Amino acid sequence: MSIEVLLNEFAEISEHPHRQIEKFKAEGKKVIGVLPYYAPEELVYAAGMVPMGIWGSNKKTISHAKEYCATFYCTIAQLALEMLLDGTLDDLDGLITPTICDTLRPMSQNFRVAMEGKLPCIFLAHPQQRKPTFGLQFTMDQYQHVKGELEKISGNTITDEALRTAIKVYNRNRAARREFVVLAGQHPDVVSAVKRSAVLRAAYFMIKDDHTAKLEALNAELRALPPCDWKGKKIVTSGIICDNPKLLQIFDDNKIAIAADDVAHESRMIRVDAAETGDPMMALAQQFADQDYDILLYDEHSSENRRADFVVKKIKDSGAQGLVLFMQQFCDPEEMEYPYLKKALDAAGIPHIKLGVDQQMRDFGQASTAIQAFADVL
Amino acid sequence: MSIYTLGIDIGSTASKCIMLSDGKEIVAKSLIDVGAGTSGPQRAIDQVLEEAGKTREDMSFILATGYGRNSLEEFADDQMSELSCHAKGAAFLFPEVRTVIDIGGQDVKVMRVENGIMTNFQMNDKCAAGTGRFLDVMARVLEVDVEDLGALGAQSTKYVGISSTCTVFAESEVISQLSKGTDKRDIINGIHQSVAGRVAGLAHRIGIQDQVVMTGGVAQNTGVVGALQNALGHEVHTSPLTQYNGALGAALFAYQKYKKAHKDK
Numbered sequence: 001m002s003i004e005v006l007l008n009e010f011a012e013i014s015e016h017p018h019r020q021i022e023k024f025k026a027e028g029k030k031v032i033g034v035l036p037y038y039a040p041e042e043l044v045y046a047a048g049m050v051p052m053g054i055w056g057s058n059k060k061t062i063s064h065a066k067e068y069c070a071t072f073y074c075t076i077a078q079l080a081l082e083m084l085l086d087g088t089l090d091d092l093d094g095l096i097t098p099t100i101c102d103t104l105r106p107m108s109q110n111f112r113v114a115m116e117g118k119l120p121c122i123f124l125a126h127p128q129q130r131k132p133t134f135g136l137q138f139t140m141d142q143y144q145h146v147k148g149e150l151e152k153i154s155g156n157t158i159t160d161e162a163l164r165t166a167i168k169v170y171n172r173n174r175a176a177r178r179e180f181v182v183l184a185g186q187h188p189d190v191v192s193a194v195k196r197s198a199v200l201r202a203a204y205f206m207i208k209d210d211h212t213a214k215l216e217a218l219n220a221e222l223r224a225l226p227p228c229d230w231k232g233k234k235i236v237t238s239g240i241i242c243d244n245p246k247l248l249q250i251f252d253d254n255k256i257a258i259a260a261d262d263v264a265h266e267s268r269m270i271r272v273d274a275a276e277t278g279d280p281m282m283a284l285a286q287q288f289a290d291q292d293y294d295i296l297l298y299d300e301h302s303s304e305n306r307r308a309d310f311v312v313k314k315i316k317d318s319g320a321q322g323l324v325l326f327m328q329q330f331c332d333p334e335e336m337e338y339p340y341l342k343k344a345l346d347a348a349g350i351p352h353i354k355l356g357v358d359q360q361m362r363d364f365g366q367a368s369t370a371i372q373a374f375a376d377v378l
Numbered sequence: 379m380s381i382y383t384l385g386i387d388i389g390s391t392a393s394k395c396i397m398l399s400d401g402k403e404i405v406a407k408s409l410i411d412v413g414a415g416t417s418g419p420q421r422a423i424d425q426v427l428e429e430a431g432k433t434r435e436d437m438s439f440i441l442a443t444g445y446g447r448n449s450l451e452e453f454a455d456d457q458m459s460e461l462s463c464h465a466k467g468a469a470f471l472f473p474e475v476r477t478v479i480d481i482g483g484q485d486v487k488v489m490r491v492e493n494g495i496m497t498n499f500q501m502n503d504k505c506a507a508g509t510g511r512f513l514d515v516m517a518r519v520l521e522v523d524v525e526d527l528g529a530l531g532a533q534s535t536k537y538v539g540i541s542s543t544c545t546v547f548a549e550s551e552v553i554s555q556l557s558k559g560t561d562k563r564d565i566i567n568g569i570h571q572s573v574a575g576r577v578a579g580l581a582h583r584i585g586i587q588d589q590v591v592m593t594g595g596v597a598q599n600t601g602v603v604g605a606l607q608n609a610l611g612h613e614v615h616t617s618p619l620t621q622y623n624g625a626l627g628a629a630l631f632a633y634q635k636y637k638k639a640h641k642d643k
């Protein structure tokens with residue numbers, strides 16, 4: 001299949017997650033909503049159900065959710081609740097609610113109260129100390145609870161064998177996505193910023209085997225292309241999420257390629273694989289323990305500013321000239337991390353801009369001015 | 379024969395044009411007090427062409443900038459962000475400029491300029507605090523013309539702090555000062571200081587270096603300029619062409635682009 005056909009298929013899926021839910025339901029599958037961050041989706045897969053990633057929405061406006069949320073909750077969390085309340089997600093059979101930040105913690109209770117008697121909400125608390133033995137045990141206990149709840153919903157027992165298979169499927173998908181990120185950075189003439197995002201976003205709405213198959217086909221096509229002589233600028237993106245096609249179009253209009261990303265919704269979620277042998281529950285706990293350089297996770301060496309150095313290195317390695325940070329409005333973790341990132345970028349002489357965004361934004365005039373001006377100074 | 383270029387700056391609250399000959403002389407200029415999405419841009423274009431006695435065909439290159447720059451796709455040869463244009467315009471008027479502060483109708487921008495070229499910038503977030511809109515709202519509450527704010531604030535004898543940077547909260551603060559019987563002129567002075575404080579905060583993020591030039595409509599308000607000077611501890615330069623600065627930069631870039639295209643051929 002041609003690159004264009006494949007890219008368009010990803011875009012279709014990315015833009016219509018609801019159609020995917022309808023399709024899965026029509027096939028008799030059960031669907032579990034998975035909120036950010038780091039929920040062990042492999043367990044959902046191993047239970048024979050379909051995980052659907054829920055990272056807010058670019059098309060909804062907060063209305064019903066106001067009843068439950070303080071106005072300073074980020075739109076990602078509020079719009080997830082909005083879609084649960086307005087019927088968009090009525091077809092879900094369950095919901096996993098991780099609690100990694102100060103917004104998601106109280107939100108997990110809002111989800112539970114709002115969905116009482118309607119939708120099972122599975123609480124998941126990751127430990128702050130994820131690396132020591134007791135931290136690994138804590139993660140395993142939490143995942144054990146999630147596993148039990150998923151078994152109740154699916155009516156299936158999650159065997160070690162099924163879980164090992166799931167881990168293999170997910171590792172393969174993460175590897176394909178990682179390769180795609182590199183290839184997209186090398187071929188921005190073919191993979192625009194808008195299309196790149198659609199490919200990565202579609203992963204949250206597809207059964208991973210299907211996403212992998214399509215993506216491996218796309219990667220093979222991209223690998224076969226001659227090197228691209230890019231005349232525009234190259235940047236690295238950072239932030240929680242930047243999947244709005246209208247916003248990304250600004251990059252394409254100004255010939256700015258995304259060489260790599262440090263975006264939670266994109267690369268941060270696919271950096272680390274789980275071991276395919278041994279105890280699979282331990283493998284998942286260890287996978288979480290091995291996640292690093294993430295603003296949401298405790299770093300025992302935080303005084304060394306390792307995350308910022310990691311981002312600086314990523315920019316240098318990718319050949320990008322600067323960084324564009326999408327700052328989600330009211331996202332405390334990202335806001336608090338910013339000064340450290342800025343310090344490291346300034347020290348390395350890497351220009352950057354910080355754009356305030358939220359998912360209810362419909363007009364990107366100001367962002368467009370800033371991005372265009374940024375391209376001028378690079 | 380002279381080469382004529384046209385710069386058009388379509389802002390959120392005004393449309394401005396500058397026509398240059400040979401990238402040096404200002405031939406004509408126009409300003410209409412409505413901006414993007416109105417008849418303003420077209421009227422400003424008609425006016426500048428008429429004033430110069432020229433037609434579209436006489437223009438070698440037309441460059442649009444400002445918030446509504448994309449709306450002129452059919453008419454203009456190219457478009458650029460207003461930040462680059464403001465930096466360019468300011469460097470033309472003040473060759474020594476290093477810092478440009480532009481307070482427009484809806485946003486505040488601070489630009490670092492080195493050798494006439496923008497090398498860094500900062501913009502305010504979505505909020506209207508510290509912008510022309512903020513002053514419009516305050517002038518309305520105080521029942522004075524926004525053009526008179528500068529002169530009135532200069533007559534202030536007492537410091538009245540307006541602590542909120544949020545337009546909505548500052549409005550209630552002003553109303554409560556009015557109901558206490560505080561002199562309007564002191565309140566206006568407080569408002570200017572509040573704008574200056576907010577803008578200075580943004581400017582410090584990229585560092586202030588002399589010369590500091592202020593552009594945009596608000597630069598006509600001497601009260602804000604004075605307060606900003608105090609807040610920054612640097613002299614702030616303005617020009618009578620302050621409102622046209624973006625359009626001037628656009629016309630200069632238009633000339634550059636025309637020259638480049640014709641050298642390549």
Ligand code: SF4
Nearest residue numbers: 074101103240328331
């Ligand atoms: S955007 Fe920030 S505040 Fe919102 S859920 Fe994510 S980490 Fe938490």
